Amino acid sequence: MHKLRQRYRYSVILLREIVRTDFKIRYQNSFLGYVWSLLRPLLLFVILYFVFTKFLKVGTGVPHYPVYLLLGLLYWNFFVEVTMGSVTAIVGKGDLIRKINFPKYIIILAVLTGALINLSLTAVVVVIFMIAGHVSVSWQALLLIPLLLELILIALTAAFFLSAAFVRYRDISYVWEVIIQATFYATPILYAMTRIPHVYAKILILNPFAQVIQDSRYVLITHSTETISTIYNGDRWIWAIPIGLTIILVALTTTYFRRRSHAFAEEV
């Protein structure tokens, strides 16, 4: 344990200080400062809530739709923050990279940490909504821990790939903006899985991100929501596909990042 701490001591020190700095810089000169990172997703939530419960009524039939929507949005928000933040992260720290050698993954972990802090703060709002909406919580809620871990891995795998690829191909940031728009609609954030044709539902749910969102809603909010297993007629093994996909992608992208990171100093 002591040895492990010695080994990662520098990384931890640097990570902490980079996270702190990024926060200070992001919110300086703004009146509400940090409150914005809470306010932004909530305001977005209010807009979407009105549009989808009062005008379009997408949420009819979904129990606890406000919480259901809010949870999806927070996951989405987290994913966007990590990936969009990471694309330019390595290049943005070019000055540091050219002057001193340090583990480059720290830059990505710093982005992740920032997003995690935001996620945990907005999670408080989810709890408030759950209490207000009388959502009953069972022990199954503990399953959120592995689910959140999977969510983190999904975001990280994209972040590692995007940031390393961006060093060489600066088009990545534009491409990713388009992809992220498409992902927003391809993931059941606004709508329930029952509302789309079964054939498409079967494909969409294989996306690990969709699987995590649906599973989280299932264990936390309502058992009447669809999960990958219910879409595939109760087949439990089907979980192996999104989870296996996540693990394979993490292995591939971290390897890619590690290989490319040796050349960052020359290319940023």
Add this chain to the structure above:
Amino acid sequence: MEKEVVIKVENVSKNFLLPHERAGSVKGVFTSMFSKATKKNETQHALKDISFEVKKGEFFGIVGRNGSGKSTLLKILAQIYQPTKGKIHISGKLVPFIELGVGFNPELTGRDNVYLNGAVLGFSKKQIEEIYDEIVDFAELRRFMDQKLKNYSSGMQVRLAFSLAIRAKADILLFDEVLAVGDADFMRKCFNHFRELKKQQKTVVFVSHDMNSIREYCDRALLIDNSRMVTMDTANEVAKEYSRMFFDSDTSTGNLKKEKRWGNKKISYTNLSINTKILSDQKYLEVTCIAKANEDLEEVIFGFLVKNASGLNLLGINSKIKRQSIKNLKKGDKTKIQWNIPNIFADGTYILDPSIVLYNGEVCDWWEDALTFDVRKEDHAAYIVAPDIGLEITGHYVK
């Protein structure tokens, strides 16, 4: 006792790929895939087959001209760049000072920057808190710590960065010469710090082209030119070799630099010579110039200027100052001018510019970089001039 080797560099080469048309975009990848003609990568060999070892407690210098590859080598030692070929092995904690204040952010306060830069150098928040007062006092910046760094003068920034840097706990330190750009006061602090490091038996790798500091601080040095190792020897020998390198390259092209010669040529030099190209302990440097008048002239003034290798004008004189007048020259007249310059020069390479002007200030012949000479004395002094100073002590002394 044989000391432990802390830096081992084995046959290191570094190539940079310089694509003429860089595939910096996805479109670039596609277009270059289909057009064969435009795809040309030029390989730049920044370093070729470099090997050396540095032992614990040694001050090791790396010298070379601009673009010789010494900064690339430093970045490889700092593990910022990976060598293309070869291996490096480093034992102990290494802190590079390629630039002071790495990670400094202009938008943050001085205080925040101390913590940030401290983290880059490996200090935890707690450790910085312990030495914070020391750092601020040494930098003499207490009043400014809550101001944003962008409002600091560059001197203040360097002071803050330096007082933090000298507290970094490292076994091996890499210094780039860019550190020595501060004012005289700062440079003195830098060099005092070097002495301190030397006392503490730290291993230091020091890149510079200031031969005086190399001679003063380094035990051994490596000379790189054109990406290759030229010599590795004691600091003194390497410094000599370095000056010789400039000397050789200057004499080979020196007299061809016609564009550096200007004036209306009413009278011009036809021949220049010096008694020795390498001045050691001779008392005088003799410079002989022959000038030919190309028309009738009333009065002319002969003069010259001596510059050192970094372009500093060391001395200059002319016939008018020496109260010698050269009058009524007829067309075709030849004049021989001999200067005897006392050998007050410190080691290094010097450049001599002879000139001829008319009494009214008209320039007839001004020949920049016409002659070069080298000074290599027995006793080395790290100052601008090294005249033969007499010493006589009377009274109490021990023979």
